[in-house]
Amino acid sequence: MTSDIAAILAIDGIATGAVYALVAIGTVLIFTVTRVIFIPFGDIAAFTALTLAALDAKRFPGTGALVVILACLATLIEIISMVRSGELRLLPRALLFYLALPLAVVGLAWLAMRAEPPLAVRLVLALMLITPIAPLLDRIVFRPIADGTVLLLLTVSVALHFALVGLGLLFFGPEGVRTEPLTSLSTELAGVLISGQTMLIVIAALVFSGLLYLFFDFTLVGKSLRATAVNRTGSRLMGIRPARAGTIAYLLGSLMAGVSGILIAPVNTVFYDSGFLIGLKAFVGAIVGGMTSYPGAAIGAVGVGLLESFASFESSALKDVIVFSLLIPILIWRSLASLHSDEEIEE
């Protein structure tokens, strides 16, 4: 391997890693706030790419129908749980958040489609269509078992992923898509050509993680999310509703996943089931950060991207085997690191 090839591989790895980093940060966000290891984030990323591709092709994406179905389901469940607990007075609010808002988003996207909007608007539309999915899934799938063990939540999360892959095929079809690059610029750095798309990916990753940092440190909502992550009961006593914090976390997380989907779509061909590997690799990155640290997750995800890039140079068939085998030593290291603190907590 010459240094040229190594440089190309490194740049490629960093770009892929930056995409994983966005998803990884979302995964950590959800885990700390709700204790759910949300495997389907990769699917959200893939669905965004597919949505954008459909918009580019002037077709109304299947995401619209998916959101409508999920919204109806979520509303139904919300109403049933309200009837059971005798809190029907909250009905208008539920209808607004679980039915009207998602439907409005779909309706808006449908209207905007008629006007043949430019690329920038299509990007916004794709993100708008994708963001309601995770919060609605949260209401339907995870809210009823919010008090369950991490393992139960994980099992449900894995099952949910399989359901989403099936829905993906149903709503988007089996064809893979590759969207047009967001920029055709390119630059040369130390003799290596770097495409504008690569730079865009890295910049977007930095910008969005920076925004998240500002959100957590300088807004009250951000702080309430952090409080929920540290102690659910304690923050509930301070008037923070964990369910609401969870919804916000899912919204933010799926926004991050959506951005990563838009960024990866021009680089890799995305299929309805591409999300699983994106999600799992991001997840490997998140584990490097111990599932609690955002910078740790981002660094871990970039590490996974680099590893994958170099591994695929050595053996493209076995790159996934290598990445997942490497997860085991990482898990052992993390478990040892956290075991120590566990024992001290027991005192």
Place this chain on the structure above:
Amino acid sequence: MTRLHVQLAAMAAVMCLALAPLVLSPFSITLMNYIGIYSLVAIGLALLTGVGGIVSFGQAAFVGIAAYATAWVSALNGYSPWLGLVFGVAMTCAVAAILGVVTLRLQGHFLSLSTVAWGLAIGFLFGNVEGLGRFNGISSIPPISIGAFALVSSSQIYFLIWGIVAAVLLLGYNLLDSRLGRAMRALRGGNTLVESLGINAFRIKLVTFVIAAFLASLSGWLYAHMSRFISPGPFDAGMGIEYLMMSMVGGAGSLLGGVVGAAVVTLLKNSVQDYLPLIAKGASGQLETVAFSALFILFLQWARQGIVPFVARYLPKIKRERPQPAPPLPRRAQPTPGEMLLKVDGAERRFGGLVAVNNVSFEVRSGEILAVIGPNGAGKSTMFNCLTGALRVNKGEIVFAGRPITHDAQSRIAKAGVARTFQHVKLRPRMSLLENVMLGTYARTRSGLLAGAFRLNQREEASARHEALMQLERVGLGEKPFELAGNLPLGNQRILEIARALAADPALLVLDEPAAGLRRQEKLRLAELLRSLRADHLTILIVEHDMEFVMSLVDRIVVLDFGSKLCEGAPAAIRSDERVQEAYLGGVA
């Protein structure tokens, strides 16, 4: 319902299975074969997940290893499928043992995540290795033959499959009712208790893990020779979660649940395949996955417990006979009264900058009751954990019965003759009183995996059962030995812990705040019990908060304050000591 009724029901079930091929259509028989093959994996998962508390998403990989191994031996190299069985089982168990050694020390969800990781990695491997046909798989795998008789049709291999399932169920239930099986069942709910009984938790986990992989390998072998063709598909991550689902639907803690779960899931899947196209025309097979995952999620939301435990609640309870007298278990050589039994010399334990135990020294003499007391935060519990091996001292030495135990693991200290109870009661609520106490005899008994599965352990079991009953009677809980431990009130749960500790035939009994949370009557009963134990020459060390309880009971007291030893002496002397009064009541005004 007695044992005889259960045996009759089992025999009836076996008869039904044996006669099924006469009645059922060939298609139904094929379906039954799949159910049997999946059952084996699900039974393994029931052991691993439901009994041992280890959630594995990767069992499909083990099935795949065995299937590919036997296909490689028989289809690609032309040897007998029986050699393929040996090779497949050996290979799967070896891989499982290696993975287990590496990952089973992981905690909680880290462990489950690692099963996702190796499940995926192994799954990808099948499709990418040149010699294994890549994604095309391996075809023309020969059928299994017994002598010259080849099991070609589905109604022929049916008997082999269900014979194996029946044998596995029988051996499995035997195993769960043995010394090793009780240790497995104790795994769920944390290592601290298990280790304190002299059980090496890691070893038990490893054994459970390899047994589950072994069952998966049997399933893989049968699968390869039944379908005569294999490809990576049936061994991927999706199938791994399906196996988990089968065992959870059936009832994760129950071996029979594995079979029921496999049947329900397979039949459901089959009918979903039949009926979905009627509801949604043109929908592809993927809708199946959606419907199926949705059902699984609903199931986890509403009925986590599973089918078999749900049904079992409505069946009459099995009546059990009281254990008969049996030859006693061997006892350890007890120390002579008055001899020094435990010596703590200059013990120090730090947590970061905090010195929880600072240069503490004391001795326990055989036959006495010694109390370690002190106000909140005095370092009592830390001292206690250092004595029992749950924590290590940073400095100093601990000698028990003439042997240094400063750096020994919990289970070794337990084997040396230190039995303990817990401040927060640690019992296995779903096991009976008798079984909980029998856990205490683990270190005094020997029988292993095969002896347990084939019931070659009956003499030892009878002795252990009798010993447990005697200890229950000794502490006054001998009336209902088959009651579940979770149904006892707190006071009796503490007493039960003492019975469990006594069943280990200890030289030193260490009690961590035994009176905490007890009512007055319960405290009096407890004190009475401890006095009677002292009369039997047992040495007792109590870490306690409750002054009244301690003062009337013990021979000597060691007082700790802010991690250091304040003083030591007889109860009367301690009561009049000014430093003790100051520590408890604040400075004298």
